[in-house]
Amino acid sequence: MLQRACRQAAEWHRQGHPVGISVNISARQLDEDVLLDDVGAALTASGLDPRALTLEITETALMRDPETTARRLRALKELGLRVAVDDFGTG
Numbered sequence: 001m002l003q004r005a006c007r008q009a010a011e012w013h014r015q016g017h018p019v020g021i022s023v024n025i026s027a028r029q030l031d032e033d034v035l036l037d038d039v040g041a042a043l044t045a046s047g048l049d050p051r052a053l054t055l056e057i058t059e060t061a062l063m064r065d066p067e068t069t070a071r072r073l074r075a076l077k078e079l080g081l082r083v084a085v086d087d088f089g090t091g
Contacts, residue, residue: 002038006046006053013052022054024086027061031068036075043079050080058086 002023009021029035043050055076060070062085073083 003042003045006041006048008050009052010046011049013029013048018052020054020082021022022056022084024056024058027064030057030072031064032059035072036079039076039079039080039081043081051082054082056084056086 005021007024009019012019025035029038039053039055042048043053059072076083
């Protein structure tokens with residue numbers, strides 16, 4: 001879904017519609033080391049400016065392993081994209 005969303009957003013940008021796109025990331029995806037590679041590959045393949053991508057992560061997913069999650073979030077932010085907490089306060 002991430003690759004498809006990035007491709008679509010990049011296409012909209014090429015058509016003159018510079019909109020951002022948000023993609024939900026599951027707790028399982030956040031737990032996997034390959035997430036950073038997957039996000040980087042989706043951005044590279046699509047040509048999407050990282051600033052146009054927001055990854056939404058639930059509060060519950062963030063709290064499963066706070067130390068590892070913080071490291072992954074920092075690495076994602078270094079790619080230039082945005083991270084948003086989804087469903088904050090519901091967990």
